[in-house]
Amino acid sequence: MSKIRKILVANRGxxxxxxxxxxxxxxxxxxxVYSEADRRALHVQYADEAVLIGPPASSESYLKIDNIxxxxxxxxxxxxxPGYGFLSENEMFAQRVEDEGLVFIGPxxxxxxxxxxxxxxxxxxxKFNVPLVPGTSEPITDINKAKKVASTIGYPILIKASAGGGGKGMRIVEDEASFDEQMARAVGEATSAFGDGSVFIEKYxxxxxxxxxxxxxxxxxxxVHLxxxxxxxxxxxxxxxxxxxxxxVTPAIRAAMGEAAINVAKSCGYYNAGTVEFIMDDQLNFYFLEMNTRLQVEHPVTExxxxxxxVKLQIKIAEGEKLPFQQDELSIHGHAIEIRVYAEDPANNFLPDIGTLNTYKxxxxxxxxxxxxFEQGMDIPFYYDPMIAKLICRADNREAAIQKMIRAIDEYEITGLETTLGFCRFVMKHEAFRSGxxxxxxxxxxxTPAALQKSDATDDWVAAALAITLENGKKVSPKIETPTMQPSENNWRKRKFDS
Structure with missing residues (x-):
């Protein structure tokens, strides 16, 4: 296959x-390619060429195969x-790209x-002996047969619709006494939502x-796995x-999970980048969940x-090159953490927020x-996913990476709308996260929103006490009291002390 000369990126942001x-x-x-809402977007400015493909709604632009x-x-x-999202996991799009004589940079x-x-x-x-969550391999509608399966698996079990997702037709059943009722509800929801009442039974x-x-x-x-x-x-x-x-994940578990991930890829003749997702229980048993046939949002931590x-690897594989390394040549260096900075309000059930980036540093x-x-002064459009940015920190070990992330969050200035920065700082500081x-x-x-406010208010007060100490040259012995957090125009801290 010849070298790629020009790539159209069927995505945004x-x-x-x-x-x-x-x-x-x-x-x-x-x-x-861009919609009418993205005329000023940075990816449009950066590319060598840009083509308008439709109105703001993704169904009329970024999801229009013919236009792309x-x-x-x-x-x-x-x-x-294809990037991720939009048409990245659409087999008809991938087939159309190939049928048109173009190279699809993906599987x-x-x-x-x-x-x-x-x-x-x-x-x-x-067929490749990849661990699966115990349950039915075929959809089921007979309630007596389903009850026998549940008894064999052991409670709690999960009933989930065969034909769809989004939480519809999904029920957790704690014991046999509640099975009939939950099964009936799951089948009813599945029938109503998808026109198909068949369900799976899985160990919860x-x-x-x-x-x-x-x-x-x-x-x-x-x-290989990375x-x-x-x-x-x-x-x-x-x-x-x-x-x-x-x-x-211990070295032994990593080796077992890595082998399973490779076997998932081999089971479908997979090439290019992909992600094999597992669910792990509190006994460190792992089970195959699904495979995402694209680059992931969180790929930077692996990089x-x-x-x-x-991305360079993706392009070279699409050009027909062999992987430039074998599994035993790969190793882990340090620790990396990524947070997604969303235009969302954590205090209001993480509902999306829209507005202008009045400050963005x-x-x-x-x-x-x-x-x-994005850049300062740009608007966050409501037509698409509300992610503003991904903040990634790398250090020699996990604790150092956490500390670096806290420092980076504190230095990230965003005003004009609510973001998840404060919530992510709450995560970094929480004992459950730090302990793993x-x-x-x-x-x-x-x-809870109250816990977030308490954390921010305490940090503000400690910072104020430190500033007074430094200014007066006196030692301050603060009382351990948490002041009331006053609402502000945005969810992240304004600069508190102007020099």
Whole structure:
């Protein structure tokens, strides 16, 4: 396969910029596509060429396959990178790109299809002895048969709809006495929402951890893993904090999970970048959850501990090159943490916020990286995901990375709208996170708006006491009282002491 000359990035925001920067380093031209809402976006300004593909709504722009293909033809691009989200896991899009004679920088349409189906994915990986959550391998509607399965698995169990997601048709059953009622509800919801009342029965994992493995395969049959990422700090089942490596994964567990991840990839003939997600219980047993057939939002933490540019690897594999290393040549260097800076209000159930970035100043310094797609004065559009940036910190060990992250958060200045910066600082300071003793219910178990306000107010008061001490040259003995937190126009700290 010949070298790629020009890449159209079928995405927006920070990931579009991330891809374009690597392409430029490789001497490859780039094409941006944009909606009417993104005319001033940084990825549009950065690209060598830009093409308008539709109105603000993603259904009329970034999800329009015909418009994106037309833009590639118009600009004579020979490859398309989908980024993440939008069309990145759409097998029809990947197939269309290939049918048009373009290079799709990602896996094959076949692999996307297999891993995009719960049933097909489980069937494929089962042949490779990948651990699966105990449960039914086929959908079930007969309540008596389902009850027998549940009894064999052992309670608590999870009933979930075969045909859909989003929490619909999903019920946790604690004991046999409540099974009939919960089964009926799950089947009823599934029928109403998806027109299909069939459900799966699975063992319900208590205190679950979400741990995923970055894998890479080439078109010559070689597959490696680039170690794990811990992604258990979530809100609304979406990640907010990620780190690599995990604080609970031992070398032996890493080897076993890594082998399982590679086998998942081999089960569908996978090549390019992918992520195999596992759920882990409190006894450190792990089970295959799903495979994301694309680059992940949190890929920077893997880059930071391996020293690899994953987008560069993607492009070279798409060009037909072999992986430049084998598994035993890879190793972990230090520790990296990423937080997602969302335009959301943690005090109001993390609801999205929109507005203008009146102040936007990034933290700086050794081991700090900010991947974003905004500048001061820009608006956060309400049409798309509310992520403003990803803040990544790397240090020699986990504790140093946490301390660096706290410092970086404190230096990140954003005003004009609410963000998750304060919540992420709360996570970094919390004993459960620092000790590594947490699971996917961290927010449910520990976070309240009052706790966040208390933490911020205490920090403000200590800072004020320190400032007075430094100014007067006197020792201050503060009383241990928490002042009342007054509401402000934004969720992150204003600069408190102007010199």
């Amino acid at each position: 920070e990931i579009a910029l991330r891809i374009m920067r690597t392409a430029r380093e490789m001497g490859i031209s780039t094409v941006a 293909i037309a833009a590639a033809k118009k600009t004579d691009a020979d490859a398309i990178h 094959s349409p076949k692999a996307i299809n297999i891993m995009g189906s719960k049933l097909a994915a489980k069937a494929a990986v089962a 994992i208590t205190k679950p951890r979400h741990i995923e493995f970055q894998i890479f395969g080439d078109k010559h049959g070689n597959v 170690f794990e990422r811990e992604c258990s700090i979530q809100r609304r089942h979406q990640k907010v904090v990620e780190e690599a490596p995990s604080s609970i 930071e501990i391996t020293g690899l540019d994953l 990034r933290p700086q310094g050794h081991g700090i990286r900010v991947d974003d797609g 003793n947490f699971d996917t219910r961290f927010v449910e178990n520990y976070f």
